[in-house]
Amino acid sequence: MADITFRNVTKRYGETIAVRNTSFTIENNEFFCFFGPPLSGKSTILRLILGLETPDEGEILIGGQPVNGVSPAARNVAMVFQKLALFPHMTARDNVRFPLVERKQPEAQIVARVAEVAEKLHIGHILHKPPAQLSGGERQRVAIARALVRDPAAYLMDDPISALDARLREETRVELKRIQRELGKTLIYVTHDQEEAMSIADRMAILEEGAVSQVGTPVEIYDGPANEYVARLLGSPMMNIVPALLDASRNSFEAAGGAIRLPAGVVPEETSNLGIRPENLKVAPWTDRGEGQPVTVFEVEPLGGHTVVTLEAGGQMLKALMRGQPQIAADSLVALTCSPEQMHFFGTSGETLAR
Ligand SMILES: Nc1ncnc2c1ncn2[C@@H]1O[C@H](COP(=O)(O)OP(=O)(O)O)[C@@H](O)[C@H]1O
Ligand SMILES: [Mg+2]
Numbered sequence: 001m002a003d004i005t006f007r008n009v010t011k012r013y014g015e016t017i018a019v020r021n022t023s024f025t026i027e028n029n030e031f032f033c034f035f036g037p038p039l040s041g042k043s044t045i046l047r048l049i050l051g052l053e054t055p056d057e058g059e060i061l062i063g064g065q066p067v068n069g070v071s072p073a074a075r076n077v078a079m080v081f082q083k084l085a086l087f088p089h090m091t092a093r094d095n096v097r098f099p100l101v102e103r104k105q106p107e108a109q110i111v112a113r114v115a116e117v118a119e120k121l122h123i124g125h126i127l128h129k130p131p132a133q134l135s136g137g138e139r140q141r142v143a144i145a146r147a148l149v150r151d152p153a154a155y156l157m158d159d160p161i162s163a164l165d166a167r168l169r170e171e172t173r174v175e176l177k178r179i180q181r182e183l184g185k186t187l188i189y190v191t192h193d194q195e196e197a198m199s200i201a202d203r204m205a206i207l208e209e210g211a212v213s214q215v216g217t218p219v220e221i222y223d224g225p226a227n228e229y230v231a232r233l234l235g236s237p238m239m240n241i242v243p244a245l246l247d248a249s250r251n252s253f254e255a256a257g258g259a260i261r262l263p264a265g266v267v268p269e270e271t272s273n274l275g276i277r278p279e280n281l282k283v284a285p286w287t288d289r290g291e292g293q294p295v296t297v298f299e300v301e302p303l304g305g306h307t308v309v310t311l312e313a314g315g316q317m318l319k320a321l322m323r324g325q326p327q328i329a330a331d332s333l334v335a336l337t338c339s340p341e342q343m344h345f346f347g348t349s350g351e352t353l354a355r
Contacts (some may be wrong), residue, residue, distance in 0.1 A: 002063050002077070002153035002186045003028045004049060009058035011044055011210075018044040020210035021058070026154075026188060027203075031180045034190045035197035035233070036207030042190040044210075046156050049188065051075050063153070078152035080160060085143065086131040092142045093127035099149050113149060120182055121145045140172045144179055154186035162193070173200050194234050198222065206230050228350035231275050237308055237319040241275040241346070257314015259293045259336050266340045268353040275344035278321035282337040283309055283328065292335030299330050311336065 004026040011019040019041045026032045034042045047053040048060060051072035060067050067075055086095045096117065100110045118124040121141050131139055148155065161172045177200050180187045191197050197204050198218040206213045206221065206229075214226040218234075225231035231239045242255045246264065253267045254260065255274055267274070286294050298317060301308040302325055309328055311318045313336070320336075328334060345353040 004077075004154065004186070004188070005059075005061040006045075006048075007059040007061070009048065009055045009060060011041075011048060011053060012056050017210050019048065019055075022210070022212050023058075024205055024212055024215050026186065029184050029186055030202040031177065031187045031189065031200060033197045033201035033204040034188070034207060035194065035201075035204050036192065037233075038192060040207040041210035042192070042207060043158055045207075046079070046158055046188065046190060049075075049077060049154075049156060050079060076152050077154045077156060078150055080147040080155050080157045086139060086146070088131050090130070091127065092123065092129055092131065092134065095131070095142055096123075096127070096145045096149055098146060103150075113151070117145050117149050121148075121179060136168055137171055137175065140168070140175050141179075144175065148179075148183065148185075154188060156188045158190045159192065160189075161196075162191070169196070176200060195236065198234065206233060224352070225344065226352055228273065228275070228346050228352075231344060231346075231352075235277055237278045237321065239275045239277050239344070240281065240318045241273050242316050242318070244271050244274045244345075255314075256295075256316040256318060259295045259311075259313035259316075259318070260338060261293065262340050262343075266355070268345050268347075268355060270347050270353060271345045272348045273346040273350075275346060276338050276342060278308070278319045280338060280342040281311075281318060281320035283311070283320045283322060283326070284335045284337075285328075286333040286335045290335050292337040294333050295336045297328055297330050297332050297334055300328055309334075 006022050006024050009019055009022045010017065034045055036042055044053065048055060051067065051070060054068060062075060093114065096114050097110055100113060118127055121144065123141050123145055126134060126138055134142065161169050164172060173196055189200065201218055203215065203217050204221065205215045208229055214221055214230050221230060222234050228241060231241065244253045244255045247254050250264060252264055253262045253271065284290065284292065295311045295313040298310040298312040307322045307325055309320045309322060311320060347353050
């Protein structure tokens with residue numbers, strides 16, 4: 001068992017609090033992501049798990065055993081290489097063998113372990129080839145095999161594919177997800193890319209200045225962000241968040257100069273901002289008799305499969321994400337509708353309010 005638990009862990013560097021009173025549990029065999037902006041504490045958390053750093057306060061447990069005083073070597077968790085590049089002058093097989101040869105393991109063990117990993121990663125048939133004769137996807141598999149050939153209880157990766165170009169990154173993250181599922185090992189993964197975190201993680205922790213803001217599956221967090229900070233981090237274009245004002249009659253809440261209007265009954269009283277995701281804003285050509293509020297189109301970005309329409313309403317910019325290529329022109333008037341069920345309500349400190 002290799003579930004990993006932080007109990008109220010704090011790590012300081014002088015005045016800087018890198019990890020702030022943090023608690024979470026990573027379950028055995030899950031693909032767990034830490035996601036947050038630069039300097040939010042992601043790498044420090046990995047170093048604490050590895051044992052390269054010791055907490056100032058709190059407790060770390062691996063497989064239920066406290067490890068605060070345990071050396072990195074005795075923890076049976078391994079950092080996977082930062083770079084997934086292969087040695088060009090070696091065959092795929094020699095690349096995969098390399099970490100075990102370096103550790104002077106007996107030849108019979110090396111042969112058996114390489115065969116086992118090669119089978120799991122479906123690369124047995126290409127092991128005799130040098131990297132130059134492999135496709136991009138095959139090279140990634142071999143590089144990952146080399147990283148996984150040791151057999152620790154949990155693997156850690158710190159932004160492993162951020163240096164790759166966009167296309168190879170997409171390919172590699174699918175490979176990684178598939179491989180983790182096939183290997184059935186705990187994989188702890190750090191990224192500052194929201195799309196990568198969402199696409200790859202079974203569960204993820206969102207970090208803000210060293211503290212965990214929320215833990216859950218990507219969809220749980222996307223649909224139910226705990227606060228404005230989390231709401232803004234996930235999704236592209238990001239969630240529209242606008243001030244909401246109770247009108248003079250106290251009958252309705254208005255936002256974006258009246259373009260969004262909700263009966264007071266459906267909005268929590270303490271609401272200060274409301275949020276709605278771009279895919280939940282409905283935009284249609286304006287007619288006097290139709291539904292919706294008239295708003296002006298500020299700009300249109302056709303992206304092929306979908307189109308981002310930026311609207312200007314009451315001095316606020318709102319983004320709507322539409323499927324396909326709707327016939328909507330900049331500076332035209334459109335009808336905006338949105339449903340209260342798809343809205344998020346935030347209090348004065350950014351916290352999500354229960355409906
Ligand atoms: N060895 C260190 N010495 C001093 N400050 C550090 C050290 N490592 C990290 N920090 C600080 O701790 C905070 C978290 O850093 P880090 O864990 O590297 O964040 P991330 O990986 O999310 O970018 C930052 O403010 C960083 O400057
Ligand atoms: Mg880092």
